[in-house]
Amino acid sequence: MALNNIIRKAAWPAMAAVLGTAIVPAASGPALAQYTIEDIIRNAPDPEKPTPYDSRLGRLSEVVGAVHYLRNLCNMQSEPEWRDAVQALIEVETKDEPKRRARLTAAYNRGYRSFASVYTSCTAAAVRAEENYRNEGATLATEITARYGN
Numbered sequence: 560m561a562l563n564n565i566i567r568k569a570a571w572p573a574m575a576a577v578l579g580t581a582i583v584p585a586a587s588g589p590a591l592a593q594y595t596i597e598d599i600i601r602n603a604p605d606p607e608k609p610t611p612y613d614s615r616l617g618r619l620s621e622v623v624g625a626v627h628y629l630r631n632l633c634n635m636q637s638e639p640e641w642r643d644a645v646q647a648l649i650e651v652e653t654k655d656e657p658k659r660r661a662r663l664t665a666a667y668n669r670g671y672r673s674f675a676s677v678y679t680s681c682t683a684a685a686v687r688a689e690e691n692y693r694n695e696g697a698t699l700a701t702e703i704t705a706r707y708g709n
Contacts, residue, residue: 610652610707612706615699615703616652616663617662617663617666618666619645619696619703620648620649620663620664620666620667621666621667621669621670622670622692622695622699623645623667624645624666624667624668624669624671624672624673625673625674625688625689625692626670626692626696627641627671628670628671628672628678629674629678629686629692632681632685633685633686633689645667649664674688
């Protein structure tokens with residue numbers, strides 16, 4: 560059995576911490592290969608399990624980032640509630656999962672920056688884009704909650 564298959568099936572990071580190092584048969588023959596704890600941890604599966612709606616949640620984060628930028632561009636008063644709302648959502652969704660949190664935050668930033676690089680002043684196209692993205696965000700939020708719960 561290849562090292563990666565062994566690592567995926569066993570709790571190697573915890574076992575390696577206890578043992579110090581692990582000795583695993585090499586896939587190519589009877590000789591033994593020694594792997595360090597760092598090798599095992601680096602090849603261990605990600606303990607963060609993506610949810611079935613992660614792609615939609617990522618898209619929603621990206622959409623809210625775009626809406627946040629466009630609404631603040633076109634309104635005289637700042638509207639921090641868009642950023643605050645997605646930040647609260649990300650906190651709840653990724654409590655102990657820093658990699659998921661980073662992915663969702665990156666999606667939000669990507670949405671924000673994508674329009675910041677195009678629109679420097681409010682135009683009719685920016686208003687239409689904001690409306691389209693707001694509608695897409697509402698649809699995504701409805702789909703996620705209808706299919707996967709509250």
